[in-house]
Amino acid sequence: MIDNFFLDNPDLQFRLEQLDLREVLELKERNYAEAGQYPTAPRHYADAKDNYRMILEVLGELCATRVAPRAAEADEEGVHFANGQVEYAKATRDAIEALRQAELFGSMLPRKYGGLFLPESVYQMMVEIVSRAESGLMTIFGLQEIASSIEEYGSEEAKQRVLPKFSRGEVSGAMILTEADAGSDLGGVQTRAVYDEAAKVWRLTGVKRFITNGNADVALVLARSEEGSHDGRGLSLFLVERDPSVKIRRIENKMGLHASPTCELQYTNTPAELIGKRRFGLLRYSMALMNGARLAVAAQALGIAEAAYREADKYSRQRIQFGKPIRELQPVARMLVAMRGEIEATRALLGETGRWVDLLKAYERAAAEGTPADPDTARERLKTTSTMSETLTPIVKYYSTEMGNRVCFQAVQIHGGVGYMREFQVERLMRDQRVTNIYEGTSQLQVVAATGKLLGHSLDPLLHAWMDLAVDSDLAGEKAALEESTGQFQKAVDHLKGQDRAVIDFYAGDLVDMAAWIICSWLILRDAQILPHKKDLFRAYLADVLPKIRVAGEVVMKSSTAVLDAKKTLLG
Amino acid sequence: MTSESYRSVVLVKQVPDTHNVTGDVMTKDGTMNRSALPAIFNPEDRNALEMALQVRDKHGGTVTVITMGPPKAADVLRDCLYRGADRVILLTDRAFAAADTLATSYALKCAVEKSGAFDLVFCGRQAIDGDTAQVGPQVAEKLGIPQITYAESILELKGREITVQRTLDLGTEIVRCTLPCLITVVASANTPRPPSARKRIEYKLAATPLELAALLAKWPEFKTEAGLQKHLSERNQLIPIWAAADIGAEPEKIGLAGSPTQVHKINFVVLESAASKDIAPTREGIAAMIEELVKEYIVG
Numbered sequence: 001m002i003d004n005f006f007l008d009n010p011d012l013q014f015r016l017e018q019l020d021l022r023e024v025l026e027l028k029e030r031n032y033a034e035a036g037q038y039p040t041a042p043r044h045y046a047d048a049k050d051n052y053r054m055i056l057e058v059l060g061e062l063c064a065t066r067v068a069p070r071a072a073e074a075d076e077e078g079v080h081f082a083n084g085q086v087e088y089a090k091a092t093r094d095a096i097e098a099l100r101q102a103e104l105f106g107s108m109l110p111r112k113y114g115g116l117f118l119p120e121s122v123y124q125m126m127v128e129i130v131s132r133a134e135s136g137l138m139t140i141f142g143l144q145e146i147a148s149s150i151e152e153y154g155s156e157e158a159k160q161r162v163l164p165k166f167s168r169g170e171v172s173g174a175m176i177l178t179e180a181d182a183g184s185d186l187g188g189v190q191t192r193a194v195y196d197e198a199a200k201v202w203r204l205t206g207v208k209r210f211i212t213n214g215n216a217d218v219a220l221v222l223a224r225s226e227e228g229s230h231d232g233r234g235l236s237l238f239l240v241e242r243d244p245s246v247k248i249r250r251i252e253n254k255m256g257l258h259a260s261p262t263c264e265l266q267y268t269n270t271p272a273e274l275i276g277k278r279r280f281g282l283l284r285y286s287m288a289l290m291n292g293a294r295l296a297v298a299a300q301a302l303g304i305a306e307a308a309y310r311e312a313d314k315y316s317r318q319r320i321q322f323g324k325p326i327r328e329l330q331p332v333a334r335m336l337v338a339m340r341g342e343i344e345a346t347r348a349l350l351g352e353t354g355r356w357v358d359l360l361k362a363y364e365r366a367a368a369e370g371t372p373a374d375p376d377t378a379r380e381r382l383k384t385t386s387t388m389s390e391t392l393t394p395i396v397k398y399y400s401t402e403m404g405n406r407v408c409f410q411a412v413q414i415h416g417g418v419g420y421m422r423e424f425q426v427e428r429l430m431r432d433q434r435v436t437n438i439y440e441g442t443s444q445l446q447v448v449a450a451t452g453k454l455l456g457h458s459l460d461p462l463l464h465a466w467m468d469l470a471v472d473s474d475l476a477g478e479k480a481a482l483e484e485s486t487g488q489f490q491k492a493v494d495h496l497k498g499q500d501r502a503v504i505d506f507y508a509g510d511l512v513d514m515a516a517w518i519i520c521s522w523l524i525l526r527d528a529q530i531l532p533h534k535k536d537l538f539r540a541y542l543a544d545v546l547p548k549i550r551v552a553g554e555v556v557m558k559s560s561t562a563v564l565d566a567k568k569t570l571l572g
Numbered sequence: 573m574t575s576e577s578y579r580s581v582v583l584v585k586q587v588p589d590t591h592n593v594t595g596d597v598m599t600k601d602g603t604m605n606r607s608a609l610p611a612i613f614n615p616e617d618r619n620a621l622e623m624a625l626q627v628r629d630k631h632g633g634t635v636t637v638i639t640m641g642p643p644k645a646a647d648v649l650r651d652c653l654y655r656g657a658d659r660v661i662l663l664t665d666r667a668f669a670a671a672d673t674l675a676t677s678y679a680l681k682c683a684v685e686k687s688g689a690f691d692l693v694f695c696g697r698q699a700i701d702g703d704t705a706q707v708g709p710q711v712a713e714k715l716g717i718p719q720i721t722y723a724e725s726i727l728e729l730k731g732r733e734i735t736v737q738r739t740l741d742l743g744t745e746i747v748r749c750t751l752p753c754l755i756t757v758v759a760s761a762n763t764p765r766p767p768s769a770r771k772r773i774e775y776k777l778a779a780t781p782l783e784l785a786a787l788l789a790k791w792p793e794f795k796t797e798a799g800l801q802k803h804l805s806e807r808n809q810l811i812p813i814w815a816a817a818d819i820g821a822e823p824e825k826i827g828l829a830g831s832p833t834q835v836h837k838i839n840f841v842v843l844e845s846a847a848s849k850d851i852a853p854t855r856e857g858i859a860a861m862i863e864e865l866v867k868e869y870i871v872g
Contacts, residue, residue, distance in 0.1 A: 043793070055769045062766045102765075102767065
C-alpha cells in the first residue's frame with residue numbers, strides 16, 4: 001500500500017491528467033512570464049501540470065502519513081475553549097505545522113504574495129485530500145480561501161500586510177457572515193458598521209454565531225454599514241484582524257468536526273477595513289466568497305466519502321459471514337458499486353465545475369486588467385463561463401454533499417454493528433459528513449440557486465456539445481438512452497418554467513436531481529472513451545440513474561398539486 | 573554567515589525497504605534481491621538531516637549532504653533538497669562497490685574532507701539494511717574528531733562547544749564536546765520535516781550528469797544535454813558526482829579491496845512453531861511464564 005493519498009488514488013490522478021487548463025493558464029500565467037522571476041513559476045503548460053502533480057504528491061504523503069493516522073485522536077480530543085481562547089487539538093496543531101513546513105499554504109495566492117498561484121480546480125483536489133485525512137482540519141486549511149477574496153477586492157496595503165502571512169501559514173482565516181437570526185437569510189444581518197471619522201476607520205459592533213474557525217487571526221465580516229437599511233443592499237464586507245475587542249463567547253458542542261472550532265463572536269467597536277465597495281458586501285463579495293467555499297465543501301464531502309468507501313471496501317474483504325467475505329454477498333456488493341460510481345461521478349463533476357470557475361476567474365481578471373487580446377470574444381467567454389459556474393457550483397455542492405452522506409450511511413451499514421461503534425472510522429466519518437449538506441448553504445438553498453439557472457436552459461451549450469460526442473460502438477446504445485433522458489430533462493425544464501412559483505419551488509429538487517444525474521452520466525461517458533474501466537462504471541451508473549431520471553421527469557411533468565394542497569391539512 | 577553559524581555535513585544512505593520484505597525478496601543463496609524492494613531514505617538518516625536543519629534554522633550556516641551509492645542514490649539527495657539541504661554530493665564509482673563499513677567510512681571521510689571546512693557531521697545511528705551502527709563512529713575516527721553516538725537532542729550549542737543528550741538502554745547521558753565533532757542520531761530525536769512543495773518544484777530538474785539524458789527525454793525544450801546541464805548549473809541544480817579519484821581515495825582502501833569483512837556463511841533462522849508453548853490464562857500460568865522469562869534473561 002502506498003502511503004500517499006494522491007498516489008494511491010488512480011481516479012484523482014486521472015482527473016488531474018484530464019483537467020484541461022490550457023485556456024485558463026494562457027490567461028492566468030500571461031505567457032508564463034513569471035518563469036524566470038519565481039523559482040516555482042512554470043515554464044510552460046506541461047511544466048505547470050507537472051508542478052500541480054508534485055504539490056498533490058507532497059500533500060498526499062503528508063496527509064497519509066501524518067494527518068490521517070491521528071484523525072481519531074483529533075476527533076477525540078477536540079477543540080479546547082478556556083478564558084476566551086480557542087486551542088486546537090494537539091494532532092491538529094501538529095498537522096498545521098507539517099502543512100506549514102511543507103509550504104502548502106497560500107495555495108491560490110499570486111506568487112508576489114508568496115503563494116503557489118494554483119487554479120481553483122487543483123486547489124479543490126488538495127481540499128479533497130486533506131478532508132479524506134481529517135475533515136476538521138479541512139476547515140482550517142480551506143478557509144485560507146478568504147485570502148483570495150482579499151486579494152481580489154482588498155486594498156493593496158491590506159494585501160501587502162496580510163497575504164504573505166497566509167502564504168507562510170502564520171495566520172488562518174474565517175468568513176464571518178452568520179448571526180442567530182440571519183442564517184440562510186443573510187439579508188437580515190444586524191452587526192453594525194459605523195465609520196469613525198476621527199480615527200478614519202470603520203468600527204463593528206454585534207454578535208456572530210456558528211462561525212467556523214472564528215478564532216482566526218484574519219477574517220472577513222459581513223456587517224450593516226447603511227443605517228436604516230433592512231436588506232442585503234445595506235451590507236458591506238470588512239477585513240478584521242483580531243484584537244482584544246473581539247470576544248469569543250463560546251464554542252459549539254457539535255455532532256462532528258470536533259477538531260474544527262465553531263465560535264460565537266462578539267464585536268465591540270472593533271476596527272475594520274472596508275473590502276471593495278459599500279453595499280456590495282452580500283450581493284457581490286459574500287456571494288463570491290461563498291461560491292468558492294461551496295466548491296470546497298463539495299470537495300470536503302467527496303474526501304470524507306472516499307475515506308468511508310475505503311473503510312467499507314477493506315472491511316467487506318475482512319469480514320467473513322456465511323463462509324465468505326461479505327463483499328461477495330449481493331446486497332453488500334451493490335452498495336459498494338453504487339458508492340464507487342457516485343464517488344467517481346462526483347469527482348468528474350467537481351473537476352468540470354472547477355474548470356469553469358477557473359475560466360471565469362481568468363476572464364474576470366483579464367477584464368479587470370483590460371488585457372484581453374480580442375475584447376468581443378473575451379466578453380462572450382466571460383458571459384458563458386459565468387453562467388456555467390453559477391449553474392454547476394450549486395449543483396456540485398448539492399450532489400456531492402448528498403452523495404457523501406449516502407456513502408457514509410452505506411459505509412456504516414456495510415460494517416454492520418461495529419460500524420456503530422466509535423472504534424471504527426466510519427462512525428466518525430458519518431458524523432463529520434452530516435454537516436456538509438447543511439453549512440455553506442443547505443441543499444435546499446443550492447436547489448434554489450441551481451433552478452434559477454436551469455430554467456433559463458443554462459446547461460444547453462454543454463448538453464449540445466456532449467450529444468455530439470463520438471463514442472465507441474459498444475456504448476452507442478447507452479449513449480442513445482442517455483440522449484433520450486436528456487430530452488426528458490429538457491421537457492421538464494420547459495414544463496416547470498411555465499408554472500407558479502410555489503410549484504417551481506416544490507419540484508425544483510427533482511429537476512436538479514435530473515440535471516446532476518445527466519451531467520454526471522455524460523462526464524463518465526466522456527471518461528469511458530479514455531479509460532476502459534470507466535465503461536463498466538458508466539454502464540452501472542447509467543443503469544442506476546436512468547430509471548430515476550425518468551421517474552423524476554414524470555413527477556415534474558405531472559406537477560401534482562395534491563401534495564401542495566395537502567400541506568394545509570396535513571401540516572396545519 | 574554569523575560567527576555563531578555552523579557548517580554541517582550529513583551522511584545519508586539509500587537502503588532497501590527492509591520493513592516490507594516479501595517472499596520474492598530473499599534468494600535461495602541467502603542474499604537479497606535488491607531490485608524487488610523499493611529503495612528508501614534510511615530512516616535514521618532523515619533524523620540526522622532534521623537535526624542538522626534545526627541547527628541551521630536556529631544558528632544559521634549550511635547543510636551539505638553526502639551519500640555513497642549507485643547512480644540511483646541521487647533520489648535521496650533530491651529528497652534532501654526538497655527538505656531544505658543547501659548542497660548535495662553523490663559519491664559513485666564502480667571502485668566503491670562491495671564496500672564493508674571500513675571501506676565505506678574511509679570513502680566518506682575522504683569526501684567530508686574534500687567538501688570543505690565543517691563544524692558538525694551528522695549520521696543516522698544505523699542503516700536498516702546492515703544494522704551495524706559502525707560507519708558513523710569509523711568516520712569520526714578516521715577524521716580524527718570526537719564522536720557522540722545515540723544522540724537524541726542538542727541541549728546547547730554555543731561557540732565551539734556542544735552539549736548533547738544521548739539515549740542509552742538504561743537511561744540518558746548528557747555529554748559536552750568541542751567542535752568539530754560527529755554525531756549519530758536516533759529515531760526518537762525528532763520528527764523529520766516533510767518535503768516542501770515549493771522546493772519540490774524548485775528542484776524538480778535537479779540531477780546528476782548521469783541523469784541528463786533521461787531528463788532531456790522528459791523536457792525536450794532544452795534540446796541538448798549540454799543546454800540542460802548549463803540550465804541546471806546556473807541554478808545550483810546540478811548534483812555533482814565524485815568518483816574515487818575526485819576525493820583522493822587510495823584504491824586499496826575502497827570497495828572490495830578495502831573491505832576485510834567476508835561473508836562466511838548465512839544461516840536461515842526460522843522460528844519453529846513447534847517450539848511454542850501453551851500458557852494457561854490464569855494468574856499462576858502467567859506468573860510461571862514471567863519467572864521463566866526472567867530465568868532465561870529475556871526480561872528483567
